[in-house]
Amino acid sequence: MDAILETRGLSKQFLGFSAVSDVSLAVRRGSIHGLIGPNGAGKTTCFNLLTKFLPPSSGTIRFDGRDITRMKPAEVARLGLVRSFQISAVFPHLSVLENVRVALQRARGGSYDFWRSDAVLRRYDARARELLHEVGLAGFADQPAVELSYGRKRALEIATTLALEPTMMLLDEPTAGMTAEDVDRIVALVRRVAAGRTVLMVEHNLKVVEGLCDTITVLTRGKVLAEGPYAEVSRNPEVVAAYLGSDPAISGGAAHG
Template sequence: MAGEHILETQDLTKEFTGFVAVRKVNLRVRRHTIHALIGPNGAGKTTVFNLLTKFLRPTAGQILYNGNDITQSKPAAVARSGMVRSFQISAVFPHLSVRENVRIALQRPLGTSFHFWKPERSLESLHARAEQLIDDVGLTQFRTAIAGELPYGRKRALEIATTLALEPELMLLDEPMAGMGGEDITRIAELIQTVAKNRTVLMVEHNLSVVAWLCDTITVLQRGEILAEGPYTEVSQNPAVIEAYIGTGHG
């Protein structure tokens, strides 16, 4: 177990043919905080997320999780170690109910994820935890609803529930507010604040008012490099940030 920082990168770099998408990024995420990665379109935010969760292999640099070098680890191994990513595009089974989605997520660590032919009673031990997770994300009244028929914001809540089912120590959220209206944004922001109480959250987010409200630390990327880092009050006053990001009006 490492100390103050749960996740660190050292000179993390990703080059594609003729293009450097991420250049010598040194990111440090403190435990039990909400940390945002922001920047204009094309700044390299998603590439950094893909590097951290091992969907891309870095050209150079290191990634340390709980003090362990995970630079060469496989995505599944990283997820099992407690770093779990919730995807930008809702990743639920659309034809199953809310409850069934959560129960499948709870089965994953047991190695029985897709044993649909098992008798119902074999899943009884998961019922209480599933109901708790459904309640935690505000979906109690939707527990029997078909996931694909849920309103968009509720689908995102379900996705967070299925992510929480994996008991993440570090939760990575990829644009959790994308495509939402005001009421859904408030609900999901409050949910993130709640689930962050006993874990660490790293999020890519375009909604600056949400970032200002939720996040302890903000890292601003521009052209694949860290432009500024700190609390929102400090970062938002940085002239380079205002010029590169906030003043551009880009989401």
């Protein structure tokens, strides 16, 4: 297997509590890989370790053949490992186009110089509009981000993530809190932007996981409980037992998270 992201024995303790314990993970290049588990399973902590927002207590992380265990978040982002956050992170009072332009400035090594001449800033506009078209926001370029629906804000966040030209995207609950219509739109978007990229996603909505993910890793109490295709994992008695009380309908793919 050509794994683009691998961990070995990844662990994180907080004051004696093991949030992540001995996690070994291998994400296949070009795949969509789901990370699921009941509340408190350690999924977000694992994401924070992978993207270097937290240092591990022990273990190693390799991305695209390179040891990134001790790197800083900005360093791994420059290597092409880029994450989104569970809470939408956009500049609310900038336009949709300006939000993407800021991300493009950062990707090109420029500072956030909002006061620079229009001529300098407009050189980013063509690529920004391409990215907005890619995420279905071409018609919203001049609208303030604060006026977007929640689902479209998440699409904008994905556009700003794409502006950093990621080889691999880590999406933290991309459909959380959305209407059914927005969920369908984001699922289609993730499938579209995954072409030519690798995606690792934390997601509670198991119908989304079933429809999108090639491989699923189930965490519980900070440890890997099971891994494999959804059809296989969803029938695992240990996985069903772990979800009882939080996602009781996991068996048979009927859960909505």
